[in-house]
Amino acid sequence: MNVFIVAAHPEPKSFNVAMRDQAADFFRAAGHEVAVSDLYAMNFNPVASAADFGERRDPDYLVYALEQRHGVETGTIAPDIARELEKLLWCDVLFLNFPVFWFSTPAILKGWIDRVLVSGRTYGGMRFYENGGLAGKQALVSISLGGRPHMFGEKAIHGRLDDMLRHLLRGTLHYVGFEVMPPFVAWHVPYISDEERGAILRDHRDWLARAHSLEPLRFPRMDEFDERLYPKG
Amino acid sequence: MNVFIVAAHPEPKSFNVAMRDQAADFFRAAGHEVAVSDLYAMNFNPVASAADFGERRDPDYLVYALEQRHGVETGTIAPDIARELEKLLWCDVLFLNFPVFWFSTPAILKGWIDRVLVSGRTYGGMRFYENGGLAGKQALVSISLGGRPHMFGEKAIHGRLDDMLRHLLRGTLHYVGFEVMPPFVAWHVPYISDEERGAILRDHRDWLARAHSLEPLRFPRMDEFDERLYPKG
Numbered sequence: 001m002n003v004f005i006v007a008a009h010p011e012p013k014s015f016n017v018a019m020r021d022q023a024a025d026f027f028r029a030a031g032h033e034v035a036v037s038d039l040y041a042m043n044f045n046p047v048a049s050a051a052d053f054g055e056r057r058d059p060d061y062l063v064y065a066l067e068q069r070h071g072v073e074t075g076t077i078a079p080d081i082a083r084e085l086e087k088l089l090w091c092d093v094l095f096l097n098f099p100v101f102w103f104s105t106p107a108i109l110k111g112w113i114d115r116v117l118v119s120g121r122t123y124g125g126m127r128f129y130e131n132g133g134l135a136g137k138q139a140l141v142s143i144s145l146g147g148r149p150h151m152f153g154e155k156a157i158h159g160r161l162d163d164m165l166r167h168l169l170r171g172t173l174h175y176v177g178f179e180v181m182p183p184f185v186a187w188h189v190p191y192i193s194d195e196e197r198g199a200i201l202r203d204h205r206d207w208l209a210r211a212h213s214l215e216p217l218r219f220p221r222m223d224e225f226d227e228r229l230y231p232k233g
Numbered sequence: 234m235n236v237f238i239v240a241a242h243p244e245p246k247s248f249n250v251a252m253r254d255q256a257a258d259f260f261r262a263a264g265h266e267v268a269v270s271d272l273y274a275m276n277f278n279p280v281a282s283a284a285d286f287g288e289r290r291d292p293d294y295l296v297y298a299l300e301q302r303h304g305v306e307t308g309t310i311a312p313d314i315a316r317e318l319e320k321l322l323w324c325d326v327l328f329l330n331f332p333v334f335w336f337s338t339p340a341i342l343k344g345w346i347d348r349v350l351v352s353g354r355t356y357g358g359m360r361f362y363e364n365g366g367l368a369g370k371q372a373l374v375s376i377s378l379g380g381r382p383h384m385f386g387e388k389a390i391h392g393r394l395d396d397m398l399r400h401l402l403r404g405t406l407h408y409v410g411f412e413v414m415p416p417f418v419a420w421h422v423p424y425i426s427d428e429e430r431g432a433i434l435r436d437h438r439d440w441l442a443r444a445h446s447l448e449p450l451r452f453p454r455m456d457e458f459d460e461r462l463y464p465k466g
Binding site for chain 1 (some may be wrong): 247294297298383396462
């Protein structure tokens with residue numbers, strides 16, 4: 001299997017980065033090929049803009065998704081995007097590793113999503129959800145946050161974490177076709193002891209070993225909707 | 234009233250930017266003070282990092298939120314963050330204007346959120362939701378997207394748009410205390426005629442006139458939870 005780890009933490013000595021390194025070691029030891037994009041170390045540019053396109057379909061008016069399509073077709077998209085897209089198309093498993101900032105990804109990772117999930121290749125027209133351009137691949141999400149488990153859930157103060165992350169799990173990863181597995185969550189990380197962090201790393205190791213065989217998250221399926229995307233029946 | 238417009242679109246001639254300019258004109262004509270942060274024009278840096286802090290509380294290990302607190306207290310936070318924070322604290326109404334990218338904000342705006350909503354001033358400890366640091370202010374959200382209304386809703390292919398945007402509306406804007414009004418949504422923008430776009434701008438103008446008096450979005454309240462954030466009763 002080819003595993004592509006995309007990670008985003010501003011502190012190289014952080015616990016979140018230890019989770020990332022543990023994942024890379026685990027997959028390599030299991031005989032898989034592993035590529036890592038450490039977005040902070042790469043100084044990755046997260047800003048989707050006209051500068052991403054060497055040759056413009058329409059030089060006077062930027063429709064970002066249309067220029068993505070054109071840039072990939074003509075091989076004129078920015079080299080940093082092309083490199084990331086190559087790894088994305090190569091992988092069987094995309095492994096996202098990040099600290100939750102505002103119930104979402106850090107901006108540097110949001111920009112990776114904005115720029116690398118190019119229209120035409122990863123989605124387009126009626127090619128989304130189970131028909132998305134990356135269907136057949138699996139997405140694993142490994143995150144850390146400051147909150148505690150009882151703050152999340154149906155009746156909890158923040159509601160279900162999956163609902164807070166819906167834009168990412170369903171609206172992004174599943175949108176482009178990934179089978180999305182239940183995320184691993186390291187809770188309350190800034191406030192716990194080294195022993196407790198050690199216990200989380202052991203849980204993370206166990207999760208890595210079984211994540212691929214968990215029940216994927218369930219979402220509405222395209223085939224429940226007609227060709228105009230109205231519900232069938 | 235003081236109105237702070239924060240906008241993020243990579244194409245200055247876009248319809249989304251026309252909505253932003255209409256909003257600025259509307260509020261000025263109504264006698265309000267208006268500040269505009271056009272993040273693309275400012276070349277705003279969206280990457281939260283150690284470089285945001287002139288004087289570190291802990292130079293060896295970055296906990297971003299703790300350094301935010303320290304940076305604001307000591308006046309050593311990056312000048313671009315300090316300028317945005319000043320406008321944020323000054324405003325009565327925050328007006329976010331952006332095209333929806335992956336059911337969320339463009340990365341440049343996510344980075345504004347990551348960097349400017351500083352711990353200690355906008356939230357911290359038990360100061361969130363109706364007790365958030367920006368309580369008493371109102372947030373207006375004006376967005377454009379490619380989808381059509383029937384793709385969103387309880388039984389629709391993408392579910393409710395508010396649920397896709399929960400991380401922003403509830404997990405970010407309401408988290409720091411804003412009263413969040415129902416967003417204005419310009420649907421299907423890349424695919425419609427100039428006449429249809431003109432009709433949307435008229436709707437937007439009407440919405441601007443009544444947005445402040447709409448029923449705000451409802452979320453769980455802190456006072457329904459005890460001091461450890463377990464549900465009461």
